Amino acid sequence: DAMVIQNPRYQVTQFGKPVTLSCSQTLNHNVMYWYQQKSSQAPKLLFHYYDKDFNNEADTPDNFQSRRPNTSFCFLDIRSPGLGDAAMYLCATSRATSLGQGVEKLFFGSGTQLSVL
Amino acid sequence: RKEVEQDPGPFNVPEGATVAFNCTYSNSASQSFFWYRQDCRKEPKLLMSVYSSGNEDGRFTAQLNRASQYISLLIRDSKLSDSATYLCVVNPFSSGSARQLTFGSGTQLTVLP
Numbered sequence: 001d002a003m004v005i006q007n008p009r010y011q012v013t014q015f016g017k018p019v020t021l022s023c024s025q026t027l028n029h030n031v032m033y034w035y036q037q038k039s040s041q042a043p044k045l046l047f048h049y050y051d052k053d054f055n056n057e058a059d060t061p062d063n064f065q066s067r068r069p070n071t072s073f074c075f076l077d078i079r080s081p082g083l084g085d086a087a088m089y090l091c092a093t094s095r096a097t098s099l100g101q102g103v104e105k106l107f108f109g110s111g112t113q114l115s116v117l
Numbered sequence: 118r119k120e121v122e123q124d125p126g127p128f129n130v131p132e133g134a135t136v137a138f139n140c141t142y143s144n145s146a147s148q149s150f151f152w153y154r155q156d157c158r159k160e161p162k163l164l165m166s167v168y169s170s171g172n173e174d175g176r177f178t179a180q181l182n183r184a185s186q187y188i189s190l191l192i193r194d195s196k197l198s199d200s201a202t203y204l205c206v207v208n209p210f211s212s213g214s215a216r217q218l219t220f221g222s223g224t225q226l227t228v229l230p
Binding site: 040041042043045048088090105106108109110111113 | 121125151158159160161162163166204206217218220221222223
């Protein structure tokens with residue numbers, strides 16, 4: 001019954017070694033988000049897609065990229081992970097009814113805990 | 118000033134107690150408000166939306182005060198299973214950000230036996 005699925009649940013990578021996290025959804029939601037959450041902190045929005053339109057947050061480092069090949073899938077690429085990128089990465093979806101309207105609730109995946117050695 | 122501010126706690130309360138959390142937001146144009154619950158090392162899950170007239174779901178009551186720009190969450194008859202971090206979430210609904218929700222840092226609650 002999982003609606004937003006993230007793989008893997010835990011990911012270990014080496015300093016500077018590119019890593020890709022994946023997210024898929026069965027909800028057919030038009031908006032998909034990637035959040036970064038560090039211990040005892042609020043989830044921080046990295047970017048989101050409204051359909052195919054990519055929206056990057058101003059303070060998201062260039063090291064983070066994203067792809068959304070279709071409605072169901074979204075990927076987070078970290079080109080050169082640093083020690084400071086170790087965090088929980090949360091994918092979420094929502095349904096926005098139109099460009100000018102806000103979204104309602106977010107549906108989160110179970111997250112990927114990234115460790116950088 | 119942070120867009121969404123919460124008292125981080127921790128709140129340690131005995132079982133059966135009533136506990137309340139407040140959350141303030143800075144953007145008066147904000148339209149939608151939510152409380153999410155997050156267990157340790159798990160994803161946030163929607164607890165309840167917050168409506169202008171206030172709303173109740175079992176032991177949980179949420180209220181919105183637009184004049185003072187805060188929302189609150191009241192938990193009655195606390196259970197051990199209520200132990201979690203409670204995140205205040207606001208849709209700021211400013212231009213270009215209608216699809217982005219802003220999270221508070223969360224308030225940690227521990228219910229003690």
